[in-house]
Amino acid sequence: MEFKDYYAILDVPEDADTKAVKSAYRRLARKYHPDVSKEENAEERFKEVGEAYEVLSDKEKRAEYDQLRKYGNRGGDEFQPPPGWDGWQQGGAQQAGGSESDFSDFFDNLFGQRRQRGGAGFSSAGFGGFDDFAQRPYPGQDVELDFPLFLEEVMAAEPKEVRFTLRAHDEQGRPKDIEKSLKVRVPKGVNDGERIRLKGQGGPGGNGGPNGDLYLKVQFAPHPDFDVDGHNLLLTVPLAPWEAALGGKIEIPTLAGRLQLTVPANSHAGARLRLKGKGLPQRSGQGDLIAQLKIVLPERPAEGDEAAWKSLAEHHPHFNPRTKWR
Incomplete structure (x- = not known):
């Protein structure tokens, strides 16, 4: 499995603080945003940048990743965690909401299980046996997605399309993907970092249970001006x-x-x-x-500029803009 060097992806040093990480992410997210970027493999790079930010902006994830990065074996094409590493989930995992992760296998193997709600899973004790429990309605998982916005979109009244994939199961219990597309109206007054809740748009519930909710985390894209x-x-x-x-x-x-x-x-x-x-x-x-x-x-002085500045200096012989330093 290919090792992901998140510091190289965001082009930041290993000791970069949270502000530097966020600044690098916002710059690269705008550069590779699929709606506007003409870069080759823009969508893939956009997801890769988002994955790197997910890890390096989170104190706990970053600390664990730094340990893995320091002691893991990155030789060749196949990454190997250090011997006895408890956090490695071989074989990948699913993201919250039961949907297939948008992140790499490397990310899912390292963090995937902890992105699922419920910790170590359910016990059938107290439910009259597993078969009885399996028939009970249960709610779908909540899902959180990044919601990048240009400042012009914050000003506009038109809704913005959001596309994502949910993992569900058919009547035989086999996994299937559900492609969803929503028109989301940006709430007036929304600010960077806020979350927009869309009730019932998350993971599907089971046995008649309610759907989970979809949370959109607003991220203002950098503006040139x-x-x-x-x-x-x-x-x-x-x-x-x-x-x-x-x-x-x-x-x-x-x-x-x-x-x-x-x-x-x-x-x-x-x-x-x-x-x-x-x-x-x-x-x-x-x-x-x-x-x-x-x-x-002016970048290039014109003829007579030096004389004009000297004349100005002669008109103000006692002016000193640095008097506050005394």
Whole structure:
């Protein structure tokens, strides 16, 4: 069985903290998202990145994986855990909800059994024998899936399609796959990391028991222009030195289109301008767009630039922007 080097997959060092792991995941998830990526094997890479994040973002899973990575034999094509390793579940496992795992055999062999609800299984004691117990209705398993969203999808009112596979059994007890497709409307005000519950859309119950629930874990995909702070959007706005000094109107992007931003005269680098109601939807109202100013010099000085800067320095002989250091 092929060993999975999750650190190499996310391109992070072994001592990467949780923030670095999450940042790497969000960057790669956007790069390989099947809806937008033109990369070769994008869907396969997208799943691989998700699997690596599942392990490295979880403290317990990561600790166990690090031990296996350190002491296991990775020589050749067949990975072998260290002698006496209790956690290895040879032959694979099924994910929660009874469905076949979206993760690799390596992941399922290491963590699969612990993804199932109920621990070591049921005992027939107290149920009048196994046959009697087997006829009792039992609920289906809950299922949790990642639900990646672009910021534009958070703003939109259109539902988003979710496709997944559930494992069920026919009347003879033989396993079968159920392909499901749902149109999910993104709740207003949903935030990164929240879970959306879809009642009865999880694993099928048995003997007339209720279906489990489907939980969608919201994950905001990275945006090339905006960072997210709660329901606020953060935008870095580059300014030429003269734009900061003289002020004026400039055009900036928002998720709802472009608009004019008024820059006050004598603006400083790092200053923040708040545009109310131009952020992400909240359950009541709308977040803000916060524009942080950044002063940028021309890449190639033109003739006369040096003289102009020297003239400016001569006009302000006593100005020292570092007086607070004294």
